[in-house]
Amino acid sequence: MAETVRTTCCIAGGGPAGMMLGFLLARAGVNVVVLEKHRDFLRDFRGDTIHPSTLEVFHELGLVDALLALPHDEEQELTGNVFGRRVTLADFRHLPTVCKFLVLMPQWDFLNFLASQAKRYPGFTLRMQAEVIDLLQTNGVVDGVRANTPEGEIDVRATLVVGADGRHTTVRRKAELPVRDLGAPIDVLWFRLSRNAGDPAATGGYARPGFFLVLIHRSTYWQCGYVIPKGGFEAIKARGLGAFHQQIVRIAPFLADTVGELDSWDRVSLLTVQVDRLERWYKPGVLCIGDAAHAMSPVGGVGINLAIQDAVATANLLAHPLADGTLSIADLEKVERRRAWPAALTQRAQVAIANRVVTPILVAESTAERSPGLPLPLRMLERFPSLRRIPARLIGIGVRPEHVRSPAIAPAPGR
Secondary structure, eight states, X not given: OOEEEEEEEEEEOOSHHXXXXXXXXXXXXXXXXXXXXXSSSOOSSSOOEEOHHHHHHHHHTTOHHHHHTSSOEEESEEEEEEXXXXXXXXXXXXXXXXXXXXXXXXXXHHHHHHHHHXXXXXXXXXXXXXXXEEEEEETTEEEEEEEEETTEEEEEEEEEEEEOOOTTOHHHHXXXXXXXXXXXXXXXXXXXXXXXXXXXXSOEEEEETTEEEEEEEETTEEEEEEEEETTOHHHHHHHOHHHHHHHHHHHOGGGTTTGGGOOSGGGOEEXXXXXXXXXXXXXXXXXXXXXXXXXXXXXXXXXXXXHHHHHHHHHHHHHHHHHHTOOOHHHHHHHHHHHHHHHHHHHHHHHHHIIXXXXXXXXXXXXXXXXXXXXXXXXXXXXXXXXXXXXXXXXXXXXXXOOOOSOOOOOOTTO
């Protein structure tokens, strides 16, 4: 017989949305259990960007200095090398935020930091290696989940189940919530290469006619994102690993000494980009947020920050009704009404950038006589520097940034 655990809120998924919501609810005095299917947070190929809007949330929580004490890099600008020309894409130095820069930090460090803060509160429980496999219902109302653990199945009974289990969400599927697929013209190949002392110091994009590579600076190595047309991975593999090496070096010649580290396709992970969103985020007893509610494109690296904003809004709106036992379907609808249109507007912008900037680069051709011209949006940013504040605002702050309004209890002594 399955072990039964009872709590007020059960959160499926220990990513940015789930951990932030768990922390904020526990901080508000709500009993919460977070279920994470992996044994730890140490996984590559996750978003590593923490944007000024998220840093503002940590400032409001009094935790920004502690967060920034962890190893990280800071970027005041986003730049790209497009067809041999350096282009500044966004300038964060003019943002009306405490931190006027983007932080690059391994997501496992960020999630461990959130977990350490949440564990200071007595109502917080984090169970690793607990994979949600089904929803539990009574009289048609979701009132818990069933999860697999190394010790066997457990049932977690809760007033509210929150699906924060990412784009491959079990909660969304089991709740049979309607999904709208917006399509995406690109996929991304993720891999890592060692970083040499003479390599450039900044994170950035490198584009040549037909090729687009993003390099994320991680101190001793590069986290690389090689952008390809949707469904194009099999054609790349058919041309062989050597041809792939040549393409990478053609885009970023300084990688010539390390590209040989890709000695097998097993070292390359395919991120199948999907952009979709729920038409309804909730049903009685269950709510989805973050990628479970709106899978984002990697364009702009804003997915983690949209997830954090969802968590802040959810805590602001649900902490009181969860704590006093008055939660209603109308409360869940308020979360969707608050966060649905910012997610939709951001997705629309991501698809537009993929279609109007990234795709023209991937299909561009050069000749011996000339290179193709920059896409129009990049030409505008180059000609009018003040326009760089617009993408900085969209990337750094986003649409409808949230502020912490949920209540706070004192942490438990000694935790």
